[in-house]
Amino acid sequence: MSIEDVFQAIRLKNYQDYLRLIDGVDVNAENEDGQTLLHEAAAYNSLECARDLISRGADVDSQDPKEMVPLHYAAANGAFEVAEILAEGGANFSISDKYGNEPLWTAVFNARGNYKTVDLFVRHGANPNHKNDSGKSPFDFAKQIKDFGLITMLENE
Structure with missing residues (x-):
């Protein structure tokens, strides 16, 4: 058994294998x-594994070499349920x-008409006016692409 086996079980959403492998890891x-196991769970929307990792004390704010946290991965991959678990954690x-x-x-950036994750993040205090290193905010981007659903959601914050 290697740590890669645990990552593989998470990628495959094989919760039974994950449970068999995770003890002592x-x-x-x-x-x-x-990337941590929680980054992997967020990337692959592996809900049960994410929930278990958090219950075992996984760092919900761990950063990878690009300084991305599991929430970035959940947002990039449409893993709304994992994002909810991370928020609760x-x-x-x-x-x-x-x-x-x-x-x-x-x-x-990844909403494409599905605003559930954006709404979740805003409800948890995410700042739609925070500017990145290029001087652009999420609200700026919503206006740039003329996504009126996003504009409406973000301008009220």
Whole structure:
């Protein structure tokens, strides 16, 4: 058994294998790319694994080499349910990646008409006016692409 086996079980959403493998494993262990098990669960929308990792003390705000937290991964991959679990676990919605993008930026960029994740992030205090290193905010981007649903949601914050 290796840590890669645990990552694989998470990727495949094989909760039974995950449970068989996770005991005795450092829940904040990283793969060769510097991502934790929780980053992987968020990337693959592996809900049960994410819930279990948080209950075992996984760091909900761990940053990968690009300074992305699991919320960035959930937002990028449409993992709304995992984003909810991260929020319940106390995730910080104000952590920027190495480009200055907070998770809301990633959620807005990937919304494509599905606003559930954006709404969740805003309800948890994400700032739609936070500017990234390029001087653009999620609200600026919504206006740029003329997504009126996003504009309406973000301008009221």
